[in-house]
Structure formats: structure tokens, C-alpha cells
Amino acid sequence: xxxxxxxxxxxxxxxxxxxxxxxxxxxxxxxxxxxxxxxxxxxxxxxxxxxxxxxxxxxxxxxxxxxxxxxxxxxxxxxxxxxxxxxxxxxxxxxxxxxxxxxxxxxxxxxxxxxxxxxxxxxxxxxxxxxxxxxxxxxxxxxxxxxxxxxxxxxxxxxxxxxxxxxxxxxxxxxxxxxxxxxxxxxxxxxxxxxxxxxxxxxxxxxxxxxxxxxxxxxxxxxxxxxxxxxxxxxxxxxxxxxxxxxxxxxxxxxxxxxxxxxxxxxxxxxxxxxxxxxxxxxxxxxxxxxxxxxxxxxxxxxxxxxxxxxxxxxxxxxxxxxxxxxxxxxxxxxxxxxxxxxxxxxxxxxxxxxxxxxxxxxxxxxxxxxxxxxxxxxxxxxxxxxxxxxxxxxxxxxxxxxxxxxxxxxxxxxxxxxxxxxxxxxxxxxxxxxxxxxxxxxxxxxxxxxxxxxxxxxxxxxxxxxxxxxxxxxxxxxxxxxxxxxxxxxxxxxxxxxxxxxxxxxxxxxxxxxxxxxxxxxxxxxxxxxxxxxxxxxxxxxxxxxxxxxx
Ligand code: NAD
Numbered sequence: 001x002x003x004x005x006x007x008x009x010x011x012x013x014x015x016x017x018x019x020x021x022x023x024x025x026x027x028x029x030x031x032x033x034x035x036x037x038x039x040x041x042x043x044x045x046x047x048x049x050x051x052x053x054x055x056x057x058x059x060x061x062x063x064x065x066x067x068x069x070x071x072x073x074x075x076x077x078x079x080x081x082x083x084x085x086x087x088x089x090x091x092x093x094x095x096x097x098x099x100x101x102x103x104x105x106x107x108x109x110x111x112x113x114x115x116x117x118x119x120x121x122x123x124x125x126x127x128x129x130x131x132x133x134x135x136x137x138x139x140x141x142x143x144x145x146x147x148x149x150x151x152x153x154x155x156x157x158x159x160x161x162x163x164x165x166x167x168x169x170x171x172x173x174x175x176x177x178x179x180x181x182x183x184x185x186x187x188x189x190x191x192x193x194x195x196x197x198x199x200x201x202x203x204x205x206x207x208x209x210x211x212x213x214x215x216x217x218x219x220x221x222x223x224x225x226x227x228x229x230x231x232x233x234x235x236x237x238x239x240x241x242x243x244x245x246x247x248x249x250x251x252x253x254x255x256x257x258x259x260x261x262x263x264x265x266x267x268x269x270x271x272x273x274x275x276x277x278x279x280x281x282x283x284x285x286x287x288x289x290x291x292x293x294x295x296x297x298x299x300x301x302x303x304x305x306x307x308x309x310x311x312x313x314x315x316x317x318x319x320x321x322x323x324x325x326x327x328x329x330x331x332x333x334x335x336x337x338x339x340x341x342x343x344x345x346x347x348x349x350x351x352x353x354x355x356x357x358x359x360x361x362x363x364x365x366x367x368x369x370x371x372x373x374x375x376x377x378x379x380x381x382x383x384x385x386x387x388x389x390x391x392x393x394x395x396x397x398x399x400x401x402x403x404x405x406x407x408x409x410x411x412x413x414x415x416x417x418x419x420x421x422x423x424x425x426x427x428x429x430x431x432x433x434x435x436x437x438x439x440x441x442x443x444x445x446x447x448x449x450x451x452x453x454x455x456x457x458x459x460x461x462x463x464x465x466x467x468x469x470x471x472x473x474x475x476x477x478x479x480x481x482x483x484x485x486x487x488x489x490x491x492x493x494x495x496x497x498x499x500x501x502x503x504x505x506x507x508x509x510x511x512x513x514x515x516x517x518x519x520x521x522x523x524x525x526x527x528x529x530x531x532x533x534x535x536x537x538x539x540x541x542x543x544x545x546x547x548x549x550x551x552x
Contacts, residue, residue: 011106013161014113016154016501019120019147024139026367031139037125038365041133041223046076048226050085050246053092054239057085060247065222068136068373069363069409075134078222081247086214086255089243093186093212094261096240101182101210103238105164109157112208114235116153119146123231127224131196134223136372136409138364141326144497148197149228151500152518153204158501159520160208163527173537179530182210184290185263187526188256189213190249190277192269193220193375194329200228201517202266203242206526211263213242216252218269220375253277257292258284264293264526268331268517270430271298271461271510293525297505297512299430300331300463302486302495303455305478307469308340308443312348314492315339315468320355322466322494323436324414327374332464332488332496332505335436336427338455340443349399352416356400356436359414373409374433380410383433386426387415390437395421401434428459448474452481463507464488464495487514 022030048065049056060079067073081089100108119127124146131142168176189203203215217225229244245252256262257280265281267274274296281292304322306315322334339348364372374380384404390396401415414434417426426437441451455465465486467478475491482489487507488498498505504519506512515522 006104007106011161013106013109013157016151016158018499018501019116019150021140021143021147024143034125034128034139037129038132041075041126041129042073044076045074046223046226048076048078048222048246050079050081050089051229051233051244052085052089053095053243054233060085063219063246065134065219067133067409068375069411071377071409076223078219078246081245081252083255086245086247086252089214089245090186090256090259090261092240092243093214096238097182097186097212100207100212100238100241103210105160105210108208108210109160111232111236112153112204113157115204115231116150116157118231118235119150119153123227126227127196130223130227131221132364135193135196135221135375136364137326138369138372139367145196148195148500149200152197152201155501155518156201156205156208156523159523162520163209163523168531173535175534175536177532177534179532180209180527181530182206183263183293183526183528185261186256186259187211187213187264187266188253188262189215189266190253190269191215191217191221191225193218194326194331196221196224196228198268198517199225202268204232205522206264206266207237207241209523209526211526212240214252214256215242215244216249217244217246219246222246249273254280257281258287260287260289262288262292263290265295266526267296269296269298274298274512295513295515295522295525297331297507297515297517298510299461300333300507300511301336301428301430301459301461302332302334302464302466303459304334304337304466304468304495305452305455305482306337306339306343307448307467307471307474307478308342309471309474310340310343310468311470311492312343312346312351315343316348316352316355318466318468318494319352319436320359322496324356324359324371324434325496327371327412328434328436329375329432330496331511332498333432334466334495335431336458337436337438338422338451339438339440341440342443344438344440349418353399356414356416361411361413363409371414371434373411375410377406377410379433380404380406380412383412383431383435386429386431386433386435390417390424390426393419393421393424395419395424396426396437422454423458430461448477449481452478456482456485460510461507462486462509463511464490464505466490466493466495468492484508487511487516
């Protein structure tokens with residue numbers, strides 16, 4: 001750390017703020033700049049490396065990276081790490097640990113503040129273009145993803161400062177200090193495909209707190225993860241602090257989690273994978289030098305619950321945006337809705353069906369597109385299967401969509417079912433696609449309390465949720481009955497769109513360890529406290545007055 005700056009002063013981290021999102025209206029200056037970047041990325045086949053101890057390694061069996069809305073288009077290739085490369089990544093993380101842990105915290109934080117400015121400036125277009133083309137996000141969805149990455153860095157810098165500020169009191173004659181140490185060993189970060197921001201956040205959160213990391217990004221978003229890794233380096237992150245290895249999540253995690261210096265897992269992805277990783281930690285528990293920290297933010301089955309006093313127009317907007325933006329591939333996407341018959345039959349059904357049928361599905365570089373392709377063929381097939389199962393049920397009526405097309409891209413038409421069976425699989429399981437199921441309840445018969453109990457008990461997940469009502473007593477009752485149903489509950493708003501520093505996300509039950517990504521709670525998981533007491537005037541007599549011998 002030759003370049004460490006030592007300040008004689010109490011350091012204050014710049015106040016965090018949310019990066020303002022640009023509009024990308026057709027022909028706007030930001031859109032014109034982005035068209036050029038989209039053309040540049042489309043015109044290349046990028047050979048992406050592992051980055052281990054600052055070295056780029058290209059060897060390994062290759063995996064093609066394609067555009068989901070045009071799967072014949074190969075955008076790049078990643079190598080699959082073998083055991084030697086995974087071992088090298090672990091060794092590089094362990095080798096960098098001491099000097100990184102001893103780097104003043106404000107120096108570490110400064111790197112990520114520089115990274116935030118690189119996101120909002122120099123790398124913004126490249127982040128958007130790679131996220132759009134490889135993850136099939138529209139202009140708007142890719143822009144809010146990039147903004148969230150900058151927000152994570154700025155809010156986490158602020159949150160880190162808050163943690164370091166937590167110090168014990170020092171009575172007369174003592175000076176007590178809390179040393180917020182990083183963990184001993186390395187942290188494994190495994191990231192999902194659906195947010196470039198989460199991919200950048202999971203390795204950087206432990207790193208900011210003095211840990212070194214092995215990062216396994218999703219192969220379904222590797223193009224944007226490569227941009228994130230380059231901007232970490234450009235911001236000044238020393239070699240070995242974050243080591244990126246591409247390849248099989250199962251193989252990399254099995255090897256890394258069998259290492260005695262495995263110190264923690266920062267995971268976001270599906271509940272099934274997280275449960276498997278937890279078991280792996282259990283099997284290896286006797287090997288570890290310390291109990292590892294296991295952090296996982298996982299699936300969701302997010303409900304919108306409408307009361308008879310709800311504003312139907314606001315409800316319609318929340319359903320359309322909440323369920324179909326980014327093809328429903330958000331952990332907080334709305335996927336089950338409870339609507340009172342009085343609203344449904346007073347025009348809401350007709351308007352909703354008309355709106356869903358009108359959503360344009362297609363190539364995300366076309367401005368009118370609202371719904372792009374789902375991420376891969378496995379996802380398209382899983383959704384096709386769910387649609388067929390639902391169509392076969394007498395309790396389900398298909399109101400819109402219901403078709404999957406795989407010829408050019410993996411397109412699933414925005415699909416709307418209405419069901420008379422509130423405990424059907426469509427009301428319970430996560431599909432991670434543009435599929436919304438509505439249960440119409442008879443508000444003349446069903447008590448609001450009973451409906452809320454049904455909502456709470458239907459699914460194993462507890463991530464996001466929305467309550468729509470104008471009657472305040474109904475809102476209060478819903479907030480009470482649904483207290484453990486969601487880690488993020490929205491009133492008269494859609495369940496998606498958490499804004500860092502304002503609503504940090506995370507949920508309980510099968511949805512995760514609820515460590516509230518982007519908040520001080522999430523950073524707290526990556527430090528291990530050490531109290532230091534200095535006695536300013538050590539006792540010189542070992543006896544106590546009660547013994548009657550003191551001073552003899
Ligand atoms: P996924 O679980 O398939 O993959 C996540 C990561 O785990 C990827 O890097 C993948 O390669 C790796 N992986 C896959 N199988 C593995 C295994 N057996 N062992 C170790 N690693 C393995 O999830 P995904 O499809 O990338 O993302 C979608 C899921 O993520 C959804 O369930 C969604 O709800 C969830 N998600 C949750 C949040 C949240 O904050 N709660 C946020 C985003 C996404």
C-alpha cells in the first residue's frame with residue numbers, strides 16, 4: 001500500500017445521493033451516445049478473462065455469451081475455471097488480505113467512491129450497452145440498474161463510516177476502542193444475472209470492510225460483470241482484493257467452501273441454490289478456522305393485495321409495471337394479485353387485459369419495447385411448462401399472453417391468468433418471468449382480515465408486497481397481519497423499485513437472511529469486532545479494600 005494517504009483529521013465521507021436517472025427518449029443526446037456504444041458492443045465478440053491477483057487469464061473451456069432477444073448473436077466468450085484457477089483465486093485473495101485489512105478504511109472507501117463516479121460517467125454507456133444486449137434490459141431498466149450500482153457504492157461508503165463511528169465509551173482512566181476488523185480468510189461472492197448492480201455490490205461490500213474476495217459472476221450477465229471488474233481496477237482497487245473467476249457455480253463453490261479459510265458467503269440468487277450452499281457449509285463446518293458468515297438474498301412470490309377502497313388506476317399501473325418490467329425477472333416482481341370483485345367487475349378487468357395485450361415484446365434496442373426476452377432457453381422452457389400446467393387447470397382462465405416463442409429470441413408474451421383457486425401453484429411458486437395470476441375475491445363475503453391471513457399463508461417466500469387501499473384502517477390492519485409476509489411492504493405502490501438509501505432490500509422466510517442490501521446491516525455482516533481497552537493508570541496493588549489488607 002505505498003500510496004496510502006494518512007490524514008490527521010476526523011474523516012467525513014461525502015454525503016451520499018441517488019444517481020439521477022436519464023430518460024433516453026428517442027433521439028435525446030444520451031440516447032444518441034448510447035446508440036454508438038450499442039453498435040460498438042454488438043460489433044465485437046469479447047474474449048473475457050478471469051482476473052486473478054490482477055492477472056488476466058483466458059484459458060479454459062469456452063462458453064458463448066449471447067443476446068437473449070437474438071440468441072444467434074454471440075457477444076462474447078468466457079472461460080470456465082478449473083481447479084487450479086480457483087485455487088489461484090483463493091491464494092490471491094489470501095495473499096492480499098493483510099495489506100488490504102491494514103489499509104485505512106477511508107482509503108478503501110475512496111476507491112469505491114471513485115468507482116461510483118466511473119459508473120455515472122466514463123463507463124455508464126458501456127454498462128448500459130452490455131446490460132441491454134446480454135441481459136435483455138430496455139433503456140430504462142438498464143439505466144436504473146447502472147444508477148443503482150453507483151448508489152450502492154455511495155451509500156455503502158456512508159454506511160461504512162457509520163459503522164466505524166460506533167465506538168464504546170471510555171470511563172476515567174480508560175480508553176476503549178472498537179476495532180471493526182475484516183474477517184479472517186476470504187469471502188466468496190456468487191452473483192445473479194438479473195442486476196448488474198447486485199453483481200457489483202456483492203463482492204465490493206465485503207471488500208469495502210477490509211475483506212478480500214473470490215467473485216463468481218453469473219455466466220448470464222458476464223459481459224457487464226467484466227465492465228464492473230475493469231472499473232474497480234481503474235478506481236484503484238489493488239490486485240488480489242477481488243478475484244473474478246467464471247465457471248460452474250457448483251464446482252467453484254464446492255472447492256472454495258471446502259477451504260479452511262472460507263470466511264463467508266455473499267450470495268444472491270434462487271432459494272434452492274442458497275439452501276444447497278448452506279448445506280455445503282454445514283458439511284465442511286469442522287474444517288473452518290472460524291464460523292463462516294452466510295448471507296443470502298433469494299427468491300420471492302410478491303403479492304399485491306387490493307382493498308375495495310383501492311384506486312383502480314393506481315392498482316393497474318402497479319400490476320403492469322410490477323409484473324412485466326424486465327420480463328418479471330426481478331426478485332420483487334409482482335406475481336400474485338388479490339382483487340375485490342367490486343373493482344374487477346367495474347372495468348378493471350377490461351382495462352388490465354387491454355393494457356397487457358398492448359405491451360410491446362421484442363428487441364430491447366427498439367424504444368417502444370416494454371418486454372424483452374427472458375434470460376435463456378432454460379427459463380423459456382420452465383415458463384412454457386408453467387403456462388401449460390396452468391392452462392390445463394379448470395380453476396384458471398387465460399386472459400392474455402400464454403405463448404412462448406424461441407425462434408429468434410426467448411420471448412414469453414406477458415401472461416395474465418385469473419384463478420378461482422387461491423392455493424394453486426401459480427399463487428405459490430416463483431417463475432421469474434412475465435406471468436401474473438389474479439385471484440378475484442368476493443369483497444361482499446370475504447372479511448379483509450381473512451383475506452390477509454390467506455395472503456400470508458400461501459407462499460414460502462417473504463420478500464416484497466403491496467397493499468392498495470384508500471381506507472386507512474384497512475392499511476393499518478394489513479400492515480399488522482402481513483408483518484412477516486414481506487421484508488419490503490409498499491402502500492399504494494408497486495413492489496419493485498427499491499431505491500438504495502431509502503428502501504434497502506431483503507426478505508425473510510425462504511427469501512433470504514434479510515440483511516438489507518445497501519444498508520449498514522449488510523456491511524455489519526463483514527466485520528468482526530475487537531474491543532481494545534487501554535488502562536491509562538494501571539493498578540499497582542493487587543489486593544482489594546474488602547480484604548482489609550489494602551495499603552498495608
Ligand atoms: P441462480 O440461483 O440460478 O444463480 C445465482 C448464482 O448462483 C449464479 O452465479 C449461478 O451461476 C450460481 N449457481 C447456480 N447453481 C449453483 C450451485 N449449484 N452452486 C453454487 N452456485 C450456483 O439465480 P439467477 O437465475 O441468477 O437469479 C434469479 C434468482 O435470484 C431468483 O430466484 C430471484 O428471486 C433471486 N434474486 C433475489 C434477490 C433478492 O434480493 N432477494 C435479488 C436478485 C435476484
